[in-house]
Amino acid sequence: MPNLHRIIMNLLSIRAIGRVFAIAVVLAGMLPPSAARATEPSDNDALSLIITYQTAPANRPALRHELAQSTARELARWKHAGRIRQYSLLFNRYADSDNWDAMALLTFATPDDLYRWRTLEQAQPAALSGKALAVTTSIHTTPVDTKRAEALDAKAVNPVYVVIPYKTLVSAGEYEKYADAYVIPQFKGWMDEGVLSSYSLYTSQFPAGRQWTAMVLLQYKDEAALSAREAVVGKVRERLTHNPEWKALSDSKKNVRTEEQVVIADPIAVSQ
Template identity: 40%
Template sequence: MKDALMVGSTLPAQTNMTRGSRRAAALLAMAMVTMHGAAAADGDATSRPTQSSLIVSYRSTPAGRPALLHTLRARLAPRLHALQAEGRLMHYRILFSRLADANTWDALLILDFRTDAQAASWRAVDAETPAGLAATDLAQVTAVESTPSDPVGKGGPADDGPDPVYMVVPYDYFVPTKDYIAYARSYVFPQTDGWIAAGALNAYQLYIARYGAGRNWMSMLVLAYHGDNGLDRRNDVVAATRKALSANPDWAARATGKGHIRTEKAAMIADLIAGG
């Protein structure tokens, strides 16, 4: 994940653009869509990659949130660090939601495995300590959901850059997985690359639930913003990027038909508790 998928030069951060910068933005938009469209055509998008992920959500009562946060910091983070040092885990992040919300998770664990052996190693851990927690630590947890997933796109640095603030957006989709991945590459990634170029976003990752039927989500977009300032700029940067991308007819067509492809569910804002 060290390599970035940043494309072209920086998009203008201001909406008051000169004719030359509007033309440059339009050309950048076309380049973004063309590059991601070519990536979608390379190979079978639904073929299972060697690399895989596991996304674990934890729920607690409002009163139990402080104890859960302490458990994640004091017990789960050192355990994950040790697994990574032993080569049994490629990458991990523990996120904690900023606000109590009964409708979704309090904490999110994202594990990335380089090989099937690493994934199997985590299953052995889970058998002894469910979701990575000891029995006494699970006292603060009311529900756990573990979702085997496949990473299908990313941009930005592996450590998610300086001072990351996370927005995690779950989706359901209504088309075959192969078509959804092609849609993400041609419609979503040109936007997220544009947000990185504008300086509001540090990094992003898109995950697809491997067995999505009946799950609370089928795909999950993890956005690491450049601090609270980057998050505050979200609406302006989204609007400016979409305006530039709309110069490309293929992207514009995708934007018009996106409601028939996926539905967005409740987004969560979270902070990084530990990662490596």
């Protein structure tokens, strides 16, 4: 009899655990999508391209004009048709021969849409018009994974972008853990302070031989927000020192990544 009693109790415990698990699954399904986006990569994390363009300093105005006249229109048309989920078309604020002049960041809606991009490439390499190609000296296209991304609901009216490439010195998995524990909490803090509208973290799918292996795209609300960058960075880091995990990573001298040249960029809108 004691054995029978023990068996019955075990069965009851298993059923109770099952009920708790079922409830947890239901509750998880009720969470808003934004609750997951903050910490998890998107379902389409492997459907993005980062394309950079370079031109001679004298041709920067011509390239920007053609991007606004042609490329921006083409990308807007693809988004309207549902083939591109989102895109950013940026222009380096400053002439800098050691860096890119323009950048397109494309996230496709489906693998088929990414595959169709090749048809546009055949006629318009990197979505450039003939006039834009004539003044472009180099193009680099990097397939990337979107690892982390978050944006405020309100759209910035006059956004400014900060683009930061990195060379990672650890494995991909270790870098993601580092980003979640050390980098992303800072981005969220900047958003809480009201200066940052969105952030995205990308990693190269085929990093061998590339100039960077990870890239961060930060969208500041406006010029005033960008000007407050250093003060806000210090304020948020001071607050995060009360987080033991974050402080341990901050205090450690382990080399995880090296920062490459930062670019300040402005969005290119469709020319009216």
